[in-house]
C-alpha cells in the first residue's frame with residue numbers, strides 16, 4: 472500500500488516502523504526511487520519523494536499539503552506522534568524481500584530457505600539474527616537461525632511461551648473428540664483447507680479453559696504461545712497496531728504451534744477512545760481468517776456475549792465449545808484422580824474424599840474448587 476500511495480503521489484503519507492536506522496533505505500528500496508530528506512526551508516520542491524521523521528510542521532499541515540500538491544511531490548512521514556487528518560495512513564512499513572536478500576548476500580547467506588526464516592523481521596533484526604547465529608553456531612543454517620530466532624522471540628513483549636506440562640487434566644469430552652478428529656489434519660495436512668484454525672472455549676471461571684489450551688498443544692506436540700495484547704498497547708498512534716502486526720508475523724513464523732488468546736473479552740472491554748481496540752480487532756479478524764500458517768488459535772472467555780460475534784464465526788475458528796462445571800459424579804472422579812497424583816489413592820482415603828466432595832458440591836462448584844478442596848483435605852488430615 473505504501474508503494475502504491477507514493478507512486479500515486481499522494482501529498483502526505485504517514486507510515487510506521489521500529490527500525491529507524493534503516494527506514495530511509497527500506498523506503499527507497501520499497502518504492503524503487505530515490506528519497507530526499509525533507510526540509511521546510513526547501514523552496515525548490517519538485518516531483519520528488521521526501522521523507523521526515525515525525526511531522527515537520529504540525530501547525531501548518533494544510534500549507535504543507537498544498538505545497539506538496541503544487542510540486543507534484545510526496546512527503547512520507549515516519550512515526551508521526553499524532554494523527555494527521557491531511558495524510559494518508561499507509562500503516563506499517565513493509566520490508567522488501569530484495570533488501571533482506573541484499574543484506575543476506577553480504578553475509579553469504581541469501582538462499583530462499585534462509586530468506587524464509589526472516590519474514591516479519593526488520594532489517595536491523597535480520598542483521599542481528601544472522602550475526603548472533605554465526606556467533607553461536609559458526610554458520611547460518613536455517614535450523615540454527617530458527618533456533619536463535621525463537622530464543623530471541625522469548626523476549627518479544629506480548630508473546631509468552633507457556634509450559635504445557637501439567638499433573639492432571641481430565642479433558643472435556645467434546646474437546647477430546649475434536650482433538651482426536653483434527654490432530655492429523657493439523658500435523659500432516661493433505662489439503663490446506665482442512666487445517667483446523669481454532670476454538671473458542673466459553674465457560675465459567677476454573678473449569679479448565681486455560682488448561683484445555685495446554686492439553687491441545689501437548690497432544691499435538693507443538694509449542695503453546697500466549698498472546699498478551701495489553702503488553703502491545705502502545706502510547707503512540709499506530710504503535711499498538713504495529714505491535715500486533717509484528718506479533719502476528721512472529722507467531723506465523725513459529726508454526727506449527729498453538730496460540731492462546733486467554734480471556735479474550737478483556738481486550739475488547741478496555742476503556743479507550745481513539746478507536747485502537749476496533750483497529751486491533753480488525754487486524755485480528757483479518758489474521759484469523761487469512762493466515763496460511765499452521766497456527767491453531769485457542770481463545771477463552773467467561774462471557775461470550777461480550778465478544779463481537781465476528782470473532783468466532785466459522786472460517787476464523789472451527790468451533791465454540793461450552794465448557795461446563797463438573798457434575799457431581801465428575802467432581803468425585805476428579806477428586807479421586809487428584810488424590811492419585813499425590814499417590815494417596817487407597818480405598819479408605821478415596822471413600823472419605825468422595826463423601827466430602829458429595830457434601831461440599833454445589834451448583835457453582837468448578838474443577839478448580841475440587842482440586843483445591845482435595846489439597847485442603849490432604850493438609851487437614853495430614854496425609855502428607
Ligand SMILES: Nc1ncnc2c1ncn2[C@@H]1O[C@H](COP(=O)(O)OP(=O)(O)OP(=O)(O)O)[C@@H](O)[C@H]1O
Nearest residue numbers: 639640641675676677678679680681682838839842
Ligand atoms: N478438566 C480438568 N481436569 C483436571 N483439573 C482441572 C480441570 N479443569 C480445571 N482444573 C483445575 O482447575 C485449575 C484452573 O483451571 P484453568 O485455569 O484452566 O481454569 P479456567 O477455566 O481457565 O479459569 P478462568 O476462567 O478463571 O481463567 C487448574 O489448575 C486445574 O488444577
Ligand SMILES: [Mg+2]
Nearest residue numbers: 680681733771
Ligand atoms: Mg483461564
